[in-house]
Amino acid sequence: MSAAREHGGALDWAVATFGGSRGDWLDLSTGINPTPPPLPALPHEAWTRLPERAGEEALIQAARAFYGCPPTAGIAAAPGSQALISLLPHLFAPTGVAVVGPTYGGHASAWRLAGHRVVEINTPAAADSLASILVVTNPNNPDGRSFERDELLAIARRLAERDGLLVVDEAFADADPGESLAEEAGRSGLLVLRSFGKVFGLAGLRLGFALTTPSLAQALETRLGRWAISGPAVAMGTALMSDGAGFAALRETILNQSHRLFETLADDDWTIAGRTPLFALVRHDAAATIFDALCRRRILTRPFDHRPDWLRIGNPASAAEAERLRDALRAARHEIEAELGA
Structure with missing residues (x-):
């Protein structure tokens, strides 16, 4: 290949x-x-000092406002959404995972590498009898399919009832967030992935977010460890997400x-x-x-x-x-x- x-x-x-x-x-x-966009000037300390809690918290608050997450949501920042895709499967005991495809191949491979049983399905509704974890990319990559938020929320509720999880990868949603579930983050059974680099054209910066429950966000942060986000990424992400105009x-x-x-x-x-x-x-x-x-x-x-x-x-x-x-x-x-x- x-x-x-x-x-x-x-x-x-x-x-x-x-x-x-x-x-x-x-x-x-x-x-x-x-x-x-034009890049903001970064403070010298962004390059010379380890990121500090105040700066990291400012990044999280900027992401909360930018994505429209409620105060009850937990937000984990990572060096790119791929890091979150790779880490997330290790937080769960081996189980059945359904991936709506064809889609970005990194999802299925990450769950398989963590020992889960993965099946590919054509529509989200088909997961009900097959898996306790469902992965949906919305809008989908590469065919652009989109799924209605009400349908996905109903599936998230059903999964939550049996301690399952709906993972919605919204890497391509920023430019047209009509069906985004970001504002629903914080409810049980739901995790939304967002990719900073795609819409801002700064993929090399490596910055992504998981919008989910506080406990799941904390588990991801623990896996990532301290200083997972570089000082320049913290400063750049905060500045650009705070610039509404x-x-x-x-x-x-x-x-x-x-x-x-x-x-x-x-x-x-x-x-x-x-x-x-x-x-x-x-x-x-x-x-x-x-x-x-x-x-x-x-x-x-x-x-x-x-x-x-x-x-x-x-x-x-x-x-x-x-x-x-x-x-x-x-x-x-x-x-x-x-x-x-x-």
Whole structure:
């Protein structure tokens, strides 16, 4: 399996395989906001001192307000939501876990590595008789499916009655949080994951949050240990999540980028199988050929081994990047048509 199929952002693999320098490439493979906001100046102590309790608490309060969590919710901060995905299964004795898929592969693998019995299901409702823990990504990655909050809350209530848990990964919800369960965090049987880096375009900062009950948040913090979040991440996260006007402008930029990507794909009648404000999923029988054709033109997208007819494409940052993508997709289609006609 190539790095490009394991995850997005495998630019080093693309350069090594198809040539060019990193600066030649347009990376549309990740679903991460390509235009981060202006970065606030960080205090010198953020780099030179261990994070202190006051700063960490300020980060948690900024996250509480930003995500709309009630005062009764527990919030655990981690160096990226992947750290939480990896740690969470170790807090439970081996049990049945259902993952609504196809989705981000890190969920199922984390629960399996911790000794749980994992099944993949198509809809959340199918978990009732199969598992005591259900994992749902909402909106889903990579097909953009969304699930109604009332349905998920009803499932969380049923799971809580038998000491189960609903895990909702909302990594792609920040730009359009209509069905988010963040404001329900704190109730038993529910844990919501949020990823700071995707919507703010700062994936390298490594910052994510679990919004859940105080006891479960405390258990995660204990597993993470002291100083899990770096001083720069504490300061940056607090500043950016506290800037309401700045985030409103950022969200508007993302929605404009998403509209531009949709228009780019719709212009040439590509089949859009799903989308969120941060990416679109294209379906085509020759998706693997299209992926290679785009790579030869130094554009990296995201293919999938389990669905060779899928290609995920992130937002171009500008009209010029969208035009470059449009030209490359047209050239790829002409290549396919020429091969079929040969």
